[in-house]
Amino acid sequence: MIAGIICVGNELLSGLIENSNSGFLARRLYSSGIAVREVNIIADQDSIINDSLAKALDQCDLVIITGGLGPTEDDLTREAVALYLDRGLILNEKWLARMESFFASRGVIMPENNRKQAMVIEGSMLLENERGTAPGLFIEEQGKIIVVLPGPPNEMQHMFDNKALPLIKQSNSGIQSLVKTLKCVGIGESLLEEKIKAYGQWNFAPLSYVARGLEVDLQIKGSGSLQAAEAEIADAEALIRKILGDAVFGSGDDTLADIVAALLRGKNKTLAVVESCSGGQLANQITNIAGSSEYFMGGIVAYSLESKVNLLGLSRAKLQAEGAVNESTAVDMAKAARELFRSDYGIGITGLAGPVSDQSKKPVGLVYIAAADHKKTLCREYIFGGGRQAIKERSSQVALNLLRLMLLSD
Amino acid sequence: MIAGIICVGNELLSGLIENSNSGFLARRLYSSGIAVREVNIIADQDSIINDSLAKALDQCDLVIITGGLGPTEDDLTREAVALYLDRGLILNEKWLARMESFFASRGVIMPENNRKQAMVIEGSMLLENERGTAPGLFIEEQGKIIVVLPGPPNEMQHMFDNKALPLIKQSNSGIQSLVKTLKCVGIGESLLEEKIKAYGQWNFAPLSYVARGLEVDLQIKGSGSLQAAEAEIADAEALIRKILGDAVFGSGDDTLADIVAALLRGKNKTLAVVESCSGGQLANQITNIAGSSEYFMGGIVAYSLESKVNLLGLSRAKLQAEGAVNESTAVDMAKAARELFRSDYGIGITGLAGPVSDQSKKPVGLVYIAAADHKKTLCREYIFGGGRQAIKERSSQVALNLLRLMLLSD
Numbered sequence: 001m002i003a004g005i006i007c008v009g010n011e012l013l014s015g016l017i018e019n020s021n022s023g024f025l026a027r028r029l030y031s032s033g034i035a036v037r038e039v040n041i042i043a044d045q046d047s048i049i050n051d052s053l054a055k056a057l058d059q060c061d062l063v064i065i066t067g068g069l070g071p072t073e074d075d076l077t078r079e080a081v082a083l084y085l086d087r088g089l090i091l092n093e094k095w096l097a098r099m100e101s102f103f104a105s106r107g108v109i110m111p112e113n114n115r116k117q118a119m120v121i122e123g124s125m126l127l128e129n130e131r132g133t134a135p136g137l138f139i140e141e142q143g144k145i146i147v148v149l150p151g152p153p154n155e156m157q158h159m160f161d162n163k164a165l166p167l168i169k170q171s172n173s174g175i176q177s178l179v180k181t182l183k184c185v186g187i188g189e190s191l192l193e194e195k196i197k198a199y200g201q202w203n204f205a206p207l208s209y210v211a212r213g214l215e216v217d218l219q220i221k222g223s224g225s226l227q228a229a230e231a232e233i234a235d236a237e238a239l240i241r242k243i244l245g246d247a248v249f250g251s252g253d254d255t256l257a258d259i260v261a262a263l264l265r266g267k268n269k270t271l272a273v274v275e276s277c278s279g280g281q282l283a284n285q286i287t288n289i290a291g292s293s294e295y296f297m298g299g300i301v302a303y304s305l306e307s308k309v310n311l312l313g314l315s316r317a318k319l320q321a322e323g324a325v326n327e328s329t330a331v332d333m334a335k336a337a338r339e340l341f342r343s344d345y346g347i348g349i350t351g352l353a354g355p356v357s358d359q360s361k362k363p364v365g366l367v368y369i370a371a372a373d374h375k376k377t378l379c380r381e382y383i384f385g386g387g388r389q390a391i392k393e394r395s396s397q398v399a400l401n402l403l404r405l406m407l408l409s410d
Numbered sequence: 411m412i413a414g415i416i417c418v419g420n421e422l423l424s425g426l427i428e429n430s431n432s433g434f435l436a437r438r439l440y441s442s443g444i445a446v447r448e449v450n451i452i453a454d455q456d457s458i459i460n461d462s463l464a465k466a467l468d469q470c471d472l473v474i475i476t477g478g479l480g481p482t483e484d485d486l487t488r489e490a491v492a493l494y495l496d497r498g499l500i501l502n503e504k505w506l507a508r509m510e511s512f513f514a515s516r517g518v519i520m521p522e523n524n525r526k527q528a529m530v531i532e533g534s535m536l537l538e539n540e541r542g543t544a545p546g547l548f549i550e551e552q553g554k555i556i557v558v559l560p561g562p563p564n565e566m567q568h569m570f571d572n573k574a575l576p577l578i579k580q581s582n583s584g585i586q587s588l589v590k591t592l593k594c595v596g597i598g599e600s601l602l603e604e605k606i607k608a609y610g611q612w613n614f615a616p617l618s619y620v621a622r623g624l625e626v627d628l629q630i631k632g633s634g635s636l637q638a639a640e641a642e643i644a645d646a647e648a649l650i651r652k653i654l655g656d657a658v659f660g661s662g663d664d665t666l667a668d669i670v671a672a673l674l675r676g677k678n679k680t681l682a683v684v685e686s687c688s689g690g691q692l693a694n695q696i697t698n699i700a701g702s703s704e705y706f707m708g709g710i711v712a713y714s715l716e717s718k719v720n721l722l723g724l725s726r727a728k729l730q731a732e733g734a735v736n737e738s739t740a741v742d743m744a745k746a747a748r749e750l751f752r753s754d755y756g757i758g759i760t761g762l763a764g765p766v767s768d769q770s771k772k773p774v775g776l777v778y779i780a781a782a783d784h785k786k787t788l789c790r791e792y793i794f795g796g797g798r799q800a801i802k803e804r805s806s807q808v809a810l811n812l813l814r815l816m817l818l819s820d
Contacts, residue, residue, distance in 0.1 A: 013446040015437025016620050016629070018430065022451065027425025036423040038458070039451035041432065048448075179424065190481050190521040209482060210421040211562075217426060272717075279697025280690035283711045287689025290765050290798055298717040301693045303708040307682075307751050311708075311721075341717055355700045363515075383516055386541045388700055390564050 001172045003029050004056035005039045008049060008067040008077050009151055012041050020153050021066045028165065033177050033229070034062065044068050049080035053146075061144055062168060064160075067151030069134035071114040078119060078137070081148060085141055087122040092135075095126060099133050121148075127163040131155045138167050145171060177221055178229040182240060183250040184216045185401050192216055192244070199243055204236035213390065214397045215256070218248075249404060256400035257285050263407040264295040264345070271403070272341030273299040274312060274333040276324065277351035277367060282396040297341035302333070312336040323360035325350050327379050330368035334379075338372055345406070346372045347399050351382075353391045367395045371402045373410060378402060411582045413439050414466035415449045418459060418477040418487050419561055422451050430563050431476045438570065441589045441662075443639075444472065444582060454478050459490035463556075471554055472578060474570075477561030479544035481524040488529060488547070491558060495551055497532040502545075505536060509543050531558075537573040541565045548577050555581060588639040592628040592650060593660045595811050599626050602654070609653055614646035623800070624807045625666075628658075656818060659811070666810035667695050673817040674705040674755075681813070682751030683709040684722060684743040686734065687761035687777060692806040707751035712743070722746040733770035735760050740778035741787050748782055755816070756782045757809050763801045777805045781812045783820060788812060 005025050011017040022039040029036055037060055040052045049068070056063040068077030082089050096118035103110040117134050120126050127136030127147075132155040137148040147164050149156045184192060189211040196202065210217045220236045222229030241248050250259050264271055273282050283299035286292055302308045308324060309316045314332055322328075333348025351367030352358065363383060370379040380402060384394045415435050421427040432449040439446055447470055450462045459478075466473040478487030492499050506528035513520040527544050530536050537546030537557075542565040547558040557574045559566045594602060599621040606612065620627045630646045632639035651658050660669050674681055683692050693709035696702055712718045718734060719726045724742055732738075743758025761777030762768065773793060780789040790812060794804045 011620075012433075013436055013449065014440040015433050015435070015446075016440075016618065016627075018433045019449075020428070023422075023425050023428045025425075026423055030424040030426075036425075037453070039423065039429075039449075041449035041451075043447070181426065188521075190523055193482055193523075194521065208420060208484060210426055211480070212427070217421075219424070219426070279702070280693030280709060280711070281697075283690030284694040284802075287691075287711070287713070287763075287802070288799055292689075293713055296713050298713040298721075299690060299711040300721075301690070301697070301709040301711075303697070303703055303706050304751065307708040310752075311710075311750060340721060341714065342720075353697075385512070386564055387568065389698055390541065392694075392697070 001034045001062055002060045003034050003036050003062040003064065004060035005036060006049075006052050006056060006063065006065045007039065007041045007151075008044055008065060009041075010044050010074070012067075013043055021151070021156055024153065024157055025064055025066075025160065028160065030179060032165070032169065032172075034168070034172060035177065044074045044076055046076050046080040046083065049077060050084050053081065053084050057141075057144055057146070062147070063144070064147045064149065064164075066149045066156055069117065069136075069148065069150045071111065071117055071133070073113075077148060078116070078121065081137075081139075081146065082121045085121065085139070089119040090122055092118050092120045092126055095120075095135055102133065125167075127159055129155055129159055130162075131158055136163065138164060177223045178226070178233060180220045180222075180233045180237065181252055182218045182220065182237065182248050183254050184218055184244060184247050185214060185249050185256065185397065187216070187244070187247045189216050192218065192247070195243055196240065199239070204239060205232045207236070214394050214401075246405065246408060249401070256397060256404065257289055260286075260400050260404050260407065261289050261292065261295065263404065267407065267410070269344040269407075270295050270297050270341075271345045271347070272297045272337040272343040273347040273349075273399070274337040274340075275299060275301050275349045276303060276308075276333070277353040278349045278392045278395040278399075279303065279353070281392040282347065282349065282399055285396055285400075297343045299337070300340065312340070323358065323362070325352055325358070325360060325362055325366060325368065327368050327370075327381065330370035330379050331372070331377050334370035334372035334377055344373065345403060347403060348372070349395050349399055351391070351395060353388045355388060365391055367391065367398075369395060369399045369402055371399065371406050373406060378406060411444045411472055412470045413444050413446050413472040413474065414470035415446060416459075416462050416466060416473065416475045417449065417451045417561075418454055418475060419451075420454050420484065422477070423453055431561070431566055434563065434567055435474055435476075435570065438575065441591070442575070442579065442582075443587045443589075444578075454484045454486050456486050456490040456493065459487060460494050463491065463494050467551070467554055467556070472557070473554070474557045474559065474574075476559045476566055479527065479546075479558070479560045481521065481527055481543070483523075487558060488526075488531065491547075491549070491556065492531045495531065495549070499529040500532055502528050502530045502536055505530075505545055512543065535577075537569055539565055539569055540572075541568055546573065548574060587631060587633045588636070588643060590630045590632070590643045590647065591662055592630065592647065592658050593662075593664050594626040594628055594654060594657050595624060595659050595666065595807070597626070597654070597657045602626055602628065602657070605653055606650065609649070614649060615642045617646070624804050656815065659814060665695075666807060666814060667699055670696075670810050670814050670817065671699050671702065671705065673814065677817065677820070679754040679817075680705050680707050680751075681755045681757070682707045682747040682753040683757040683759075683809075684747040684750075685709060685711050685759045686713060686718075686743070687763040688759045688802045688805040688809075689713065689763070691802040692757065692759065692809055695806055695810070707753045709747070710750070722750070733768065733772070735762055735768070735770060735772055735776060735778065737778050737780075737789050737791065740780040740789050741782070744780035744782035744787055748784075754783060755813060757813060758782075759805050759809055761801070761805060763798045765798060775801055777801065777808075779805060779809045779812060781809065781816050783816060788816060
């Protein structure tokens with residue numbers, strides 16, 4: 001089954017609203033074994049909706065349209081789809097009554113223009129909207145499926161998962177493909193591809209690669225029946241893990257922070273961080289995880305020289321003579337993190353996030369990252385590119401990975 | 411001038427990567443008076459790139475293509491565009507040398523497959539990539555413009571703003587509309603609209619509103635010649651600023667952190683922060699700004715009870731009796747920030763980011779935010795919804811706004 005997604009809305013083309021609907025739908029369809037051929041973001045204009053729908057139905061088995069189901073004059077999707085299919089619009093008395101009682105419960109009389117939201121396309125199935133007034137539509141047309149969904153993400157997502165996807169799955173019982181993502185780190189996209197190629201003839205499931213900062217997502221695609229696809233993926237995964245070793249840190253939606261969290265929890269250990277150039281990025285990433293207060297004791301962003309001396313107890317003379325961007329400072333910061341927060345593990349990050357260097361004239365992007373436990377400290381030197389925020393993010397990724405490797409070997 | 415945007419990448423159709431490029435480009439083009447007709451998200455497949463490009467060039471004066479410029483085999487955009495235009499690819503020796511020295515500076519030999527990133531389309535202008543190895547291309551073809559940009563947002567955005575947009579603007583001198591965005595905070599979207607409506611008949615440039623977390627973007631649209639559009643916007647802006655006062659914190663891409671930075675620099679003052687529930691979010695936002703080390707002394711993420719006692723000097727007995735989420739703790743944290751980092755201003759944030767409460771059983775989302783200078787401390791209580799990350803982000807927004815209002819009145 002091949003799908004097309006059409007997102008309708010002038011506000012998407014002016015950038016006023018960030019379009020998250022296509023990403024959500026793509027993710028859901030893809031992991032259900034339905035490939036998305038194309039996403040089209042278009043204006044609230046019936047001729048454009050008509051053209052986009054014609055093209056999508058020509059190339060796809062399933063077309064999902066979001067947006068343009070509101071009560072105002074510029075909401076045209078329902079009418080444009082009916083016109084394209086040459087079907088009429090029929091008042092759905094049940095939905096009208098539900099809308100009226102919805103407004104009544106808020107002590108308001110339903111505005112007249114909401115009435116058109118109860119108009120459904122002839123021969124379609126109404127998909128109830130539990131979070132708003134615009135219902136969706138499920139339409140079968142010459143062996144193909146058209147699903148019309150409201151634009152607001154919270155309405156659309158809930159309706160898709162609960163009403164539309166079960167109906168789509170019924171029509172798509174013969175699974176054709178499944179995808180599993182392995183998350184890799186510490187090895188570039190090119191080198192990773194080369195390593196796998198060096199293994200020899202690749203007779204397993206097809207692979208694709210996406211770089212995210214310092215991480216690479218490696219997708220394995222299995223085909224055939226559910227069982228065959230799963231077996232194909234399992235074979236490829238086993239081999240890839242053998243080739244790449246601990247460069248594979250997880251799968252699916254795992255983040256480095258998730259994996260570090262699981263390792264710390266599993267060993268019942270705690271963590272603290274002292275950051276300079278990453279400026280709170282690492283602490284922020286760690287605390288985005290629910291329950292992090294159980295193992296994360298806290299952090300210090302020691303930006304000024306004074307704070308490095310007064311809070312961390314580093315030597316003012318040494319910092320003034322040698323600068324703050326070097327291995328020994330990173331090591332001292334990691335140790336200070338453990339001591340100040342009384343944690344089992346400590347991380348220290350010092351570097352130059354730019355855009356300009358300091359008095360030391362060392363290159364922008366130079367970062368030293370250290371991780372310490374009770375008996376040893378590891379430190380790595382990197383030069384990152386990509387601008388200030390990328391340098392901050394990469395420093396945090398490397399720090400989490402260094403800690404992960406330390407936790408794995410401890 | 412009408413534009414089309416094509417985003418190329420299998421990872422966008424599998425939902426692996428959230429597509430933020432089309433939203434960014436739409437916003438930028440819209441505020442330069444260039445309407446976007448359509449966005450097309452398509453696979454890394456040359457026949458599909460070919461079809462999409464043909465359609466876009468048929469309907470638009472400007473086509474922007476992002477993605478597919480990487481070094482791996484599935485990166486095909488450069489080749490597909492060359493093929494469509496029936497032009498050759500030429501090795502750009504200068505870019506090759508730059509890539510080689512880039513890899514050499516990291517102590518690595520350039521992988522052979524990166525070489526294709528130095529291939530440029532005949533007759534095109536190379537757009538330098540200051541944040542990665544894939545250069546962009548600016549191509550003129552039969553009175554139309556094609557701009558090819560890399561997929562990673564940090565590379566794409568920087569290249570678009572600095573290299574591509576100036577060239578596009580040169581080709582688009584007959585402006586038809588301009589948009590200016592005023593950034594507002596501390597007032598909801600509805601109330602903001604009501605306040606402006608209460609002013610009376612609005613005979614000025616048309617307005618639109620978009621809420622983003624606790625901020626509202628107010629867009630003013632001016633039309634006609636460049637001069638007429640600018641004058642129309644200026645009149646409306648002056649009136650809006652009179653009506654809304656200091657609820658307007660900036661314009662365009664200004665963030666609260668930018669504005670606070672400018673105020674601190676202007677007054678030659680310094681800042682430090684002590685965070686609990688926001689977990690480094692605030693420090694991270696502040697340090698995303700280039701040059702923040704001049705006024706930001708640092709921060710502490712005091713997550714554990716121990717760190718609140720040992721590092722901040724708060725009373726263990728009081729914390730145990732009353733919990734950590736209350737006004738007096740926020741005030742003490744703001745004061746501790748000033749003292750520990752010897753800064754002019756201090757911020758303290760304590761609250762419950764969830765997903766579950768602590769022993770106090772206070773509601774998730776309850777946050778106390780304090781700002782202190784040498785003579786006073788302000789504190790605000792909020793209950794935020796929207797889940798853990800939204801609570802962290804909103805806490806930081808409110809903290810920056812509280813500090814902004816304090817700086818304005820000092």
